[in-house]
Structures are given as C-alpha cells and as structure tokens.
Amino acid sequence: MVMCSSTGGMPAWLEPWLSIPFYKGERCKKHVHQYNTVFCAVCMGSPVCETCWRRQHSRLHHGHISLQVCSASRRAAIEIKKFKKHMDASDIQVYKINGKDIFYLKPCREGVHENHNTHDPKCQTCAKKLKDSNCLFCSIACKSMMGNSSMMINSTEIAAVEQQPQPMRKRKRKSTTAGTEECSLLGRSTMNMRKRSRKGIPSRAHSGELCS
Numbered sequence: 001m002v003m004c005s006s007t008g009g010m011p012a013w014l015e016p017w018l019s020i021p022f023y024k025g026e027r028c029k030k031h032v033h034q035y036n037t038v039f040c041a042v043c044m045g046s047p048v049c050e051t052c053w054r055r056q057h058s059r060l061h062h063g064h065i066s067l068q069v070c071s072a073s074r075r076a077a078i079e080i081k082k083f084k085k086h087m088d089a090s091d092i093q094v095y096k097i098n099g100k101d102i103f104y105l106k107p108c109r110e111g112v113h114e115n116h117n118t119h120d121p122k123c124q125t126c127a128k129k130l131k132d133s134n135c136l137f138c139s140i141a142c143k144s145m146m147g148n149s150s151m152m153i154n155s156t157e158i159a160a161v162e163q164q165p166q167p168m169r170k171r172k173r174k175s176t177t178a179g180t181e182e183c184s185l186l187g188r189s190t191m192n193m194r195k196r197s198r199k200g201i202p203s204r205a206h207s208g209e210l211c212s
Contacts, residue, residue, distance in 0.1 A: 010144055011087055013041035013065070018105060018141050020047055022069050022076035028052060041065035041086065069105065072097040076105045083140075091136040092143055093123075104139040 017039050028034045028049035036047040038057070042064040048057055050068065058066075065086055069076045072095065080101045083089055095102050107126045121130040125142035137143040 011041070013039075013044050013067075014087065014140075014144055016044045017041065017067060018144065022047070022105070023071055023074070035071075037070070038066055038068045041067055070097075070102070072102055072104070075108065077102040078105065078140075087140075089140075091134075092140060093130050093132060093135040093138050106141045107139045 020039065022037060023035055026036055028036055028051070031049050031051050034049035034051060036049050038050055038053040039047045040057070040061045043061065053066070053068075067078065067086070068082070069078050071077070077095070077097065080089060080094065080103055083103060089103065092103050095104065107123065107128055121133040121135065122128060123130060123138040123142050124136045125146045126138065128138045130138060137146065
C-alpha cells in the first residue's frame, strides 16, 4: 500500500520521514544502546528502536508500511530492496555497504563543492559527484526535491499559456474591410452627384404677357 500526496505524486510519508534526524543522538529510552530507526509510514509518528518494534509495535501497526534505516559511513541509509517496494527509486545512486545495496536518505555535505570535470556525472540537485553516469541523484532527498520543482515549473508554464490573450478572428477583419469599402463607395457616389451641373433656375412670366 502506497499513500501518495495530492501534489508532486510523492508518498505522503516521505517528507516526515526525511525530516527525522536519524543517528543524531536520539536513542530509545528503554534500550539505551539502540537508536530509533523504525518508522511507520501510515501513522507517521516518532520512530522507535528495532527491539520495541519487534516486541510491541509490530502488532499495533499490523499491515502498515514500516521503514527501517541503517547506518552506512555514519549516515542514514536504507536497503534498496526494502525501499523500492514503496516508491520509485530510479535514477538514484546505488552504494554497497557490507554486501548490501543501499540508498542514502540525504546528500553528503562533504565533497559537494569539490572540483571535478564538467563531463563528470553529478547530482541534479546538490551537484555532488556521482559514481554512475546513468544516475541523476545522490540520495532520496535530492530526488524528492527535484521532483517537486519540476511540478512547480510545469504548473507555472501551463498558467502562463492560459493567460495569453486569444487572437482576433479573421471574420471580424473581413467585415471591417467590407465596411470600409462600402463607405468609400458611398463617398465616391456623393462626390459624383455634387460634380453634376445643376439645372437652370426657371423665370416667372410677367403678368401682362400671354403664353403662346
């Protein structure tokens, strides 16, 4: 079961999940040696540790989507086989840690501004150098940010097209031309009538004269 938000086509749980600071000092209160790494994508509450999830929360969240992160080079990551069942994972750089294929949740700040050739593949969001030229993003967060930006650009372009004024119809132009021609013809006929010589003014006969 995948829940999608109304905008961007991204799962509704993605943003809350990515905002959690995994492995940043927050540990389980019952099991102090374990980090809270399991997140319920349906309830979208606070994460719990693996032991608490297995003993208690697995029954409370039966049938829900659960996402468990792991630590890879001191960064939060997730196994690809567990993640790609719930979201499109194409174009994201794949890394291998301890024999497992993983995705990093967020980009690594180190090496983002490193010097590299213009032809080297790089992340389309943070410009970090990529290992695989067929990939476009270095992490899940970078792909989600680029996906939302594309939707915003497309909606802006559509709105701009809808606001463009519609062109005038050709029929109106033809009727205007015809009306102009009629006015010119009337003007010419009036001028011709004025140019014609008027008839002579009739003279009245004197009272003492008779007409023969």
